[in-house]
Amino acid sequence: MKKIKSKWQLLFMFAFPLLWYIIFCYVPMYGLQLAFRDYNPRLGYLRSPLVGLRWFQQFFSSYYWKDAVWNTFSISLYSILIGFPIPILLAIIINELQGKRFKKVLQNITYIPHFISTVVLCGMLYLFLSPQYGIVNTFLGMFGIEPVGFLESSKYFKGVYVASEIWQESGWSSIIYIAALAGIDPALYEAAKIDGAGRVKRIWHVSLPGIIPTIVTLLILKIGQIMSIGFEKAYILQNDLNLKSSEIISTLIYKQGILQGNVGYATALGLMNSCLNLLLIVLANKFCKKFFETSLW
């Protein structure tokens, strides 16, 4: 009781996120039972007939399920492999820069793409990558390269997705690392300097170890989202020609659940996706605990 009294401000602030979680994350879980029911709006959640694992069987017997799972997984994996180190690099570069003005300009330029909405971004991608008049193909044409239909082929879809993701989010994601770098005791740098460490050595031995906990935490969180990549972007960039690499679980859920009204099927897909996510985050956490001695729990 005494503890509660002394910390009431903290508890008060905590109450809002807690409420948010209860209302938007826990209450909707009630609807997960639809994954095992043949939903009939007349009968409601509790009285719709149970169908067991029918929806899961239906998914695993469909022709596209392997593609959908693999696309979801691989697009995320590529974004992490290629996209994760870039903000760290960017943060270190910005941290090392001397000129204050230049630093600010660089930071602003790299942040700005983050504020472009997905729909606008996809429109830009369509314009830039168009085989007829897109800037990219015009540029390639100057070197005698035939125009490439980047969005009209399943070959380039993932590349386009990941590259645009990096362009859009790297600057924004680097903020947290810049903050972490600013928190490193300047005395450490001075000591390293006195010991004769050059710039690269200082980055390697002082800057990086200083932000390792941040890196690991963010990595685990990132892995936890591996199966839940952005629906809008994949859906907007999708067409018949790149379907093989652009059909991800969330676009399937949208098509089945919202467009066709197969509520049970879509819920089952979502539930399965969440379970995979949970599994991945637990594994990633274990891995990091073992190798970096930092973890979420």
Add this chain to the structure above:
Amino acid sequence: MKRKKALAVLLTLGMALGMLSGCGSEPSADKAGEPADAAAGKDTAGETQEAEGGESGGQSAQAGNVNAEGFPIVNEQITLRVFGQQGPVQAKWDTMGMWKKYQEMTNINLDFTDVLPAEGYDEKKSLMWASNEYPDIFVRAQLNNSEIVKYGSMGILAPLEDLIPVYAPNMQKLIDEDPAILSRITAPDGHIYALPAVFTLTAARDDKFWMNKSWLEQVGKEVPETVDELEEVLRSFKGVDFNGNGEADEYPMGISDAPTLIRRFAGVWGYQYQFGTYLEVKDGKVSTYLTDDGFKEELQWLAKMYGEGLIDPEIFTQEYAKYAAKMAGQQMGLFFNQADDTFDSANFVGIAPFKGKADRQYVESAPAARDNGVFAICADCENKEAAMRWIDYFYGYEGSILMRYGVEGENMYFDEEGKPHYNDGILDSPEGSGTEIGKYTIWPGGGAPQWVNNDNCEAIASEATLKAQEALDPCLPDQIYAAPLLEQEVSDRLSVLWTDLESYMKETTAKLIRGELNFEGDWDTYVETMNKIGLEEWVSIYQAAYDVLGE
């Protein structure tokens, strides 16, 4: 003090839990009666209590308020809540003259709150079904077959077969004249949950082949009759700057999308298009041609044309609006459209499907009950009889003219012989007649509850269109089967199968046409995969439905 804090925390938790359970019970069934009550509106507030008792029976409690014939339909004013789609070329429904007039005639008010724009309509429709709060009637709501069967059998849509003979004499007459309509709209459980639009006019049921006459003249060619001649003509179109704007924005052949292109030319290769899909019916047997060698030949030909740059390369990605713009801009040498309402047909001629690849050419044509699911009544509706009488007017002569032409004096007039005509300036509107008419009636865009016949077809069947239809008439199949209404489980299975088959087929054929896959090894893989996905099972579902129809 401490206690108070603890109490506050408890209260907060309690409130949170209250919300939780509140959310939980909301979607359950006990609210079924509510939307109907709300919709009954102010005038019938006193009678809602009786209504609840009568609802489970065949007749609504409000039946006594309905006049058996003539207007007004109801003595005491009622309100019907409408769910529907405002088509892309239509104005807002509450501004339309036809509804204003019809509301006065019938004494039935219409609440158009749930008439939604086409953009994002499918999502909103799905959410409406799942909500358990329904409107009274569905008008031009684009209900598809699986929805009709699914929500009909769930008891959301009211069965109409008992209401039709009594309250819908016009519809009954159409059914008596063409019993095929009945087999189109009867669900496997024997009920009729939705009404179709009836087209006794064949020109409204297929896409014409429009050839650019002025381009033909400019390159000095005749109208092509065979596939080989067509090739020649398309080649001669290529690279010519017909509109003289200095840009290469002319396409020898254009179409809305690749699957439609494949279907149009499947007819040229002698394949029918039955049940609204890639199926043929011959001697009582249903078969598909998606893995036939002839179909492969067709694709090879399309690939050749595409490779030579004779087909608009945007057919794989374009939106329909872009195609419409190309039609209006006369940017295509040959293209396909049902009528000439979207472009000026002075320069165009409707031609017959090209000969030379099969003994007989076929044209994909819809059955007389072309659009199904254009009207339905919710089981919760308290005024089912009135709703049935309300819709039936549009299946009769006078009503069909109100639907097709709008209000006399405002949008149309009758000539000395009593034939209806649009006011001057409507059919030759610079925006296109469809957009112009869409300002005051709901049929442009299709899917509306209507009866289209030879007397009310001025807008969709201009002289040019009727003439173009003459070229196609010999190619119509003797019997045209509509997509059957299937039992829930069969239709679920069919939808899963078809989703997979269609996406794979669309993707592969697109790649074959673009030359990204070859017609040797890749074609064999395609045939193999189609069979593996379940092409045979897919056909057998239609065979079974066909057998039932035969009985």
